[in-house]
Amino acid sequence: MAARKTTKKPNVSAEELKTYYREMLLIRRFEEKAGQLYGMGLIGGFCHLYIGQEAVVVGLEAAAEEGDKRITSYRDHGHMLACGMDPGGVMAELTGRIGGLSKGKGGSMHMFSKEKHFYGGHGIVGAQVPLGAGLAFADKYKGNGRVTFTYFGDGAANQGQVYETFNMAALWQLPVVFVIENNQYAMGTAQSRSTSTKDIYHRGEAFGIPGEIVNGMDVLAVKEAGEKAVAHCRAGKGPYILEVKTYRYRGHSMSDPAKYRTREEVQKVREQSDPIEHVRELLLSGKHASEDDLKAIDKEIKEVVNKAAEFAKESPEPPVEELWTDIYA
Amino acid sequence: MATEILMPALSPTMEEGTLAKWLVKEGDTVSSGDILAEIETDKATMEFEAVDEGIIGKILIPEGTEGVKVNTPIAVLVEEGEDVSALPEAAPAAEAGNEAAAPAAVEAPAPAPAAAPAAPVVDLSPDWPADAPMKQQTVREALRDAMAEEMRSDEDVYLMGEEVGEYQGAYKVSQGLLDEFGAKRVIDTPITEHGFTGIAVGSAFGGLKPIVEFMTFNFAMQAIDQIINSAAKTLYMSGGQMGCPIVFRGPNGAAARVAAQHSQDYAAWYMQIPGLKVVMPYSAADAKGLLKSAIRDPNPVVFLENEILYGRSFDVPQVDDLTVPLGKARIWREGTDVTIVSFGIGMQYALEAADKLAEDGISAEVIDLRTLRPMDTGTIINSVMKTNRLVTVEEGWPQGSVGSYISSVVMQQAFDYLDAPVINCTGKDVPMPYAANLEKLALVTTDEVIEAVKQVTYR
Numbered sequence: 001m002a003a004r005k006t007t008k009k010p011n012v013s014a015e016e017l018k019t020y021y022r023e024m025l026l027i028r029r030f031e032e033k034a035g036q037l038y039g040m041g042l043i044g045g046f047c048h049l050y051i052g053q054e055a056v057v058v059g060l061e062a063a064a065e066e067g068d069k070r071i072t073s074y075r076d077h078g079h080m081l082a083c084g085m086d087p088g089g090v091m092a093e094l095t096g097r098i099g100g101l102s103k104g105k106g107g108s109m110h111m112f113s114k115e116k117h118f119y120g121g122h123g124i125v126g127a128q129v130p131l132g133a134g135l136a137f138a139d140k141y142k143g144n145g146r147v148t149f150t151y152f153g154d155g156a157a158n159q160g161q162v163y164e165t166f167n168m169a170a171l172w173q174l175p176v177v178f179v180i181e182n183n184q185y186a187m188g189t190a191q192s193r194s195t196s197t198k199d200i201y202h203r204g205e206a207f208g209i210p211g212e213i214v215n216g217m218d219v220l221a222v223k224e225a226g227e228k229a230v231a232h233c234r235a236g237k238g239p240y241i242l243e244v245k246t247y248r249y250r251g252h253s254m255s256d257p258a259k260y261r262t263r264e265e266v267q268k269v270r271e272q273s274d275p276i277e278h279v280r281e282l283l284l285s286g287k288h289a290s291e292d293d294l295k296a297i298d299k300e301i302k303e304v305v306n307k308a309a310e311f312a313k314e315s316p317e318p319p320v321e322e323l324w325t326d327i328y329a
Numbered sequence: 330m331a332t333e334i335l336m337p338a339l340s341p342t343m344e345e346g347t348l349a350k351w352l353v354k355e356g357d358t359v360s361s362g363d364i365l366a367e368i369e370t371d372k373a374t375m376e377f378e379a380v381d382e383g384i385i386g387k388i389l390i391p392e393g394t395e396g397v398k399v400n401t402p403i404a405v406l407v408e409e410g411e412d413v414s415a416l417p418e419a420a421p422a423a424e425a426g427n428e429a430a431a432p433a434a435v436e437a438p439a440p441a442p443a444a445a446p447a448a449p450v451v452d453l454s455p456d457w458p459a460d461a462p463m464k465q466q467t468v469r470e471a472l473r474d475a476m477a478e479e480m481r482s483d484e485d486v487y488l489m490g491e492e493v494g495e496y497q498g499a500y501k502v503s504q505g506l507l508d509e510f511g512a513k514r515v516i517d518t519p520i521t522e523h524g525f526t527g528i529a530v531g532s533a534f535g536g537l538k539p540i541v542e543f544m545t546f547n548f549a550m551q552a553i554d555q556i557i558n559s560a561a562k563t564l565y566m567s568g569g570q571m572g573c574p575i576v577f578r579g580p581n582g583a584a585a586r587v588a589a590q591h592s593q594d595y596a597a598w599y600m601q602i603p604g605l606k607v608v609m610p611y612s613a614a615d616a617k618g619l620l621k622s623a624i625r626d627p628n629p630v631v632f633l634e635n636e637i638l639y640g641r642s643f644d645v646p647q648v649d650d651l652t653v654p655l656g657k658a659r660i661w662r663e664g665t666d667v668t669i670v671s672f673g674i675g676m677q678y679a680l681e682a683a684d685k686l687a688e689d690g691i692s693a694e695v696i697d698l699r700t701l702r703p704m705d706t707g708t709i710i711n712s713v714m715k716t717n718r719l720v721t722v723e724e725g726w727p728q729g730s731v732g733s734y735i736s737s738v739v740m741q742q743a744f745d746y747l748d749a750p751v752i753n754c755t756g757k758d759v760p761m762p763y764a765a766n767l768e769k770l771a772l773v774t775t776d777e778v779i780e781a782v783k784q785v786t787y788r
Contacts, residue, residue, distance in 0.1 A: 032361065032380050039337030041399050046341065069535070103568035110566035119534055119571070124558050130524050131559060134531020141487070141513070141537060164524025171519070249362065255340035257373035263364070270362060326569035327603050329627035 012220060014288035020062070020219045021279045022297055024054035027078045028276060029305045030087055031250075034077065034094055037309060038254050043094045047108045050078035052249035055275035056181050057082040059222025060149055060242075063230050067144070071119040071132040072151035074109035075181075075248075079151065083116045087304055091312035099315030103322055126159030128152060129178070133169045133239075136176035147233045151179045155186025157200045163207075166239070170207040173238035177229045178204070180243040181216070187252040188260040201243035211241030217273040247273070331386060331411060333402040334365065337377055343370045347395045348403060357385045365404070366392070383408055448714060449707030449742075456618060456653050461646035469639040471613035472502050472578075475620035476540060478650070480510055483538065486624055487514040489529055490542030490579070499544045500580060500639055526552035526577075530559045533575040533629075540624060543579035546595050546633060560629040561604030576623045578632035581609070582674060582724045583772060585637070589760035594725035596673070599631040600701040600734070606655055607702040609633040611676035613643035615699055618653030626655060635674045658705035660712070664694035667782050668712040670735060671722035672698040675773065678754075679722045682778035691786060701731060706738045713739055717748040718785040722778055727755040749785040754778050 031049040038047050050057075053075075061082045064070070072079045080090050085101065093100025094108050101111045111121040119135055122128040132150025139146040156162060157180055169176055180200050184191050197203065201211035210232070214225040222244060229240040247269045251258055283289040336346065347369040353359055360382040368377050386407035390397055397403065466474075480486045487510075492499045494507040494517040507515040518525040522543065529539040543549045549556065560573045583592035599607045606628055610616040616634070623630040645651070661676070662683055671679040676697050683693040694712050698704060713719050719739055721732030732753030739751060757771045782788075 036380050039339075039399075040335060041338045044341060071531075101568065102566055102570075105568055106566040110563075112563070112567035112571045114570050119531075120563070120567070122559070124554055127527065127554060127559055130527025130555065131531035131534065134528040134533070135535040136531075137528055138532040138535025138537045141532070161523045161527060164519075164521040165528065167519060167521065168524055168528060254338075255343075255370075255372065255375075257375050259373075263376075267362075326565045326567075328606075329564055329569075329572040329574075 014283070014286070017279055017283050017286075017288055018297070020058050021276065021283060021294070022301065023058045023061075023082060024219065024276045024279065025297065025301045026087070026304060027054045027058070027081050029301050030081060030091070030308065031077060033305045033309050034091065035250070035254070037091075037095065037312070042313065043108070044096065045107055046074065047094065047254045048075040048252065049250040049254075050075055050248070052269070052275075053181060053183060053216065053246045054078060055219035055222055055278075056179070056216045056244050056246050059219040060177075060179060060226040062219075062223040063226030064147070064149065065230075067117065067146050068230075069117045069119055069135045069139070069146060069148040070151070071128045071135060071148065072121070073125065073128055073153060073156065074121070074123050075153070076109065076111060076121045080111060080113070080116075080118055080121075083113075083118050085111075085113050085116050085118060087308035088311035091308040092315045095312040095315070096317065097312060097315035098318045098322070099311060103326075104318040105322065105326065126152060126156040126161050129156065129159070129162045130165045132178075133165045133174050133176050136169070136174040136239075137172065140172070140174055145234060147175045147177060147230050149177050149179055151181055153186065154180060154182040154184065154191050154195065154200060155189070157203070158186070158194060163203070166204060166207040166209060169239040170209050173236065175233040175236070176239045177226070177233055178209075178211075178239060178241045180241065181246055182243055183246050183248040185248070185252070185260065188256070190260065199243060201241045204241040209239050209241055211243060214242050214244045216244035216246030217269075217275045217278065219275055219279060332381060332383065332406045334404040334406055336390070336397045336399050336401040336403050337368070338399045339368060339370045339375045339377070340372050343399060345396050345398045346370045348390050348392055348397050349374060351388060351392045353385050355385050355388055359383065359385060359406070379406075381406060384411075386411065449710050451705065451707040451711060452654070452657050456659070457614075457646040457648050457651060461648050463644035464647050465642045466613050466645040467640055467642050468610075468613045468616045468634070469500070469502055471617035471643075471645055472620055472634065473504060473506065475617045475624070476503070477506060477509065479621055479624040480506070480514060485536065486538045486540065487516065488540045488542060489516040489518055489525060491518055491520055491544045493517060493542050498542070500636060502634075502639065503542065522548050522551040523555065526555040527559065529575060530555050530573060533560070533573045534563070534571055538574045538624065540576045540578060543577065545591060545636075546579055546581040547591050547593055549577065549579070549595070556599075556629070556631070557602055557605070561602050564628075565604060572627050573629045574627045576620070576630045576632050578620070578623075579634060580636040580639070581633035582635055583756075583761055583768075586763060586765065586768060588763040592761035594723065594756065596633060596701055596723065597725050597729055597731050597734075599633075600704075600731060602702075604629065605702060606630045606700065607633070608655060608700050609673040610699055611638065611673055611697050613641070614645045614651070615653055615659065615697070617645060618651045619655065619699060621650070622652045622655050625652075630655070633673060638674055653699070655700045656703040656705055657700065658708040659697045659699055660694065660708065661697050662693070662695040664692040664716065666692045666716055667718040667720060667786055668694045668696060668709065668716045669720050669722060669778065669782065670696045670698060670709055672701060672731070673724070675722040675724055678773055678775045678778050681775040682782065685775070685779055686782055689788070691782060691788065693782060706735070706742070709735060709739065710743050713743045714746045717746050718782075719747070719751045720754060720778060720781045720785060721751065722754045722773060724756045724773055727753060727758055730755050749787065752781040752785055754781050
């Protein structure tokens with residue numbers, strides 16, 4: 001991960017910066033809490049944390065309009081929080097309780113919100129890519145001007161269905177932004193060991209899909225690129241690819257022995273490129289906020305997360321009848 | 330305020346672990362992300378990171394301790410200036426409880442034991458008025474009419490697949506639809522089943538009602554992850570929020586002389602999946618009425634057709650809006666000596682056998698399941714209670730067949746009524762051969778059905 005460029009003076013309001021700070025911090029604190037609850041045995045199974053990648057969804061959500069759709073993989077908590085889904089509902093789904101967004105039946109990897117146009121939360125690597133193009137297909141069919149953000153990782157980028165989808169999305173000019181969240185490791189396999197090309201977005205060129213690299217540790221850069229991509233789609237020009245270079249600080253899932261990369265590598269990114277620290281510096285150096293202002297935000301976020309965790313612990317398990325519901329509409 | 334650091338669960342199956350090594354000592358200042366300790370789990374040695382910042386006030390479990398239960402306090406984190414002496418002493422690992430662990434799994438209610446054999450209540454109402462005028466139509470035409478009628482009445486219904494448009498359908502089922510509905514609603518896809526199936530499923534999540542035509546169901550194996558993991562399971566996984574109204578249709582099973590990769594019956598495969606409905610019609614009237622119901626159904630429906638039946642003509646009632654409910658079997662022929670249950674092209678063998686058996690004085694009741702999931706087992710049970718003998722007929726393989734499921738249901742619900750073991754007539758347990766003589770041997774035959782009936786009736 002290249003060190004962040006800090007030379008450019010961002011043209012952004014104090015309020016906007018504070019919003020990004022708050023939203024990214026919410027994701028980080030939420031994920032830390034989820035990690036704790038997992039350690040306590042309150043969350044089971046697979047749990048994939050988003051820590052380090054916060055600027056990606058926060059930046060792209062800033063480029064979205066009401067009614068735009070989003071779909072992603074199993075590393076989905078950040079996406080849900082960023083599009084405004086209730087932290088308590090997300091956390092209670094992680095603990096498998098009736099108050100969870102899927103009534104405790106989906107878990108960490110399978111959550112949805114029709115209201116927020118969040119279409120999951122998908123557990124099969126790459127499967128969300130044609131599904132996302134399908135959402136865009138429906139929007140184009142209805143002519144409603146909406147755009148779908150279809151997120152997938154550098155690992156999923158090697159699935160065949162991604163390229164089947166690129167072909168049809170380009171052929172049919174579907175309004176879909178393909179967001180490759182390149183955190184450089186497909187589970188434990190470094191990109192250089194799994195992927196023939198250094199920059200994955202180039203693969204879109206074979207299908208005539210434009211794309212670009214984005215610094216995923218800089219929320220402002222992500223937002224700017226997102227706006228460009230969305231404008232392209234909304235203008236009816238078809239799909240667009242954003243390859244967002246990012247980094248996950250935690251393991252692939254909670255049971256990651258972390259043998260495939262060095263501690264120093266992770267520490268270096270944390271120290272030099274942390275997306276939340278970046279906005280914090282901008283706020284402080286631009287005199288948009290004082291240390292006390294930020295402490296107040298930290299406290300506010302901590303309370304939101306604690307409340308979510310309390311709800312997730314107190315919400316009861318789903319009643320046994322739920323075993324047999326929601327199989328057929 | 331002092332915070333206890335608990336022994337973490339580091340994998341989905343971990344209950345205890347070894348605290349292999351402490352990487353901090355009492356008095357050290359730590360911040361979020363610092364490694365505190367190395368912990369050996371059942372799978373690997375893992376680093377355990379600090380989540381909060383603070384000072385290590387006390388280490389409660391010394392390194393090298395084995396069998397430390399998850400959630401045992403292993404250290405205490407304090408804030409600057411806090412009094413360390415007031416902290417509790419190290420507790421032996423064995424005493425540490427596991428109170429915070431997730432509540433114990435609730436036992437699923439056991440399946441209800443087979444009730445005393447009482448006749449199930451089944452829907453015996455006719456599917457159309459007895460005096461409806463009839464017209465001879467092929468299955469192919471009936472399927473096309475069903476799609477056209479539903480597309481006329483609902484703008485959200487569209488057809489997608491290989492060669493469904495300009496080519497007019499690889500088997501001409503979609504003939505004329507492009508002309509009537511245009512390229513927006515009759516969509517030729519590239520040869521890319523996995524991708525276009527995913528797109529269709531996504532569009533169903535997005536509010537449309539796609540009909541996906543597979544040139545044959547053999548090719549749907551490329552897309553089966555999207556059919557099962559995405560289409561069938563999402564309603565459940567979303568707690569009822571996100572349904573998937575979609576029909577996957579196309580020819581299934583053996584055609585003629587196309588060998589192993591193009592001649593497989595998937596009825597038993599799809600029938601196993603909760604969240605899917607599975608239909609396999611025989612007659613043209615049922616094909617039309619069931620396809621219309623499938624398109625209107627809010628669930629994903631796998632609609633298994635048969636290439637050989639496409640050209641076969643049947644009476645089709647000429648009524649406005651012919652629909653046949655999913656999950657309702659049809660009694661084609663009433664009888665008293667034996668029940669023959671089949672579906673799809675298997676019905677051809679079942680009906681031929683019944684005709685020939687009648688010449689020998691054996692009266693066979695023939696049931697067409699029409700829908701395999703949900704299955705109208707009530708109609709089967711009622712019939713077996715009358716005839717006391719059952720033969721099932723299908724083209725698929727014997728192991729894990731539709732017939733074996735029916736046999737188990739009948740054994741549980743009507744065991745006392747059976748006067749002979751149930752016989753499943755199936756395709757042979759081999760990949761489909763190409764050679765004409767071998768292919769004939771691999772398929773189920775009318776003679777085999779007759780032979781099975783004679784066995785169960787002890788003739």
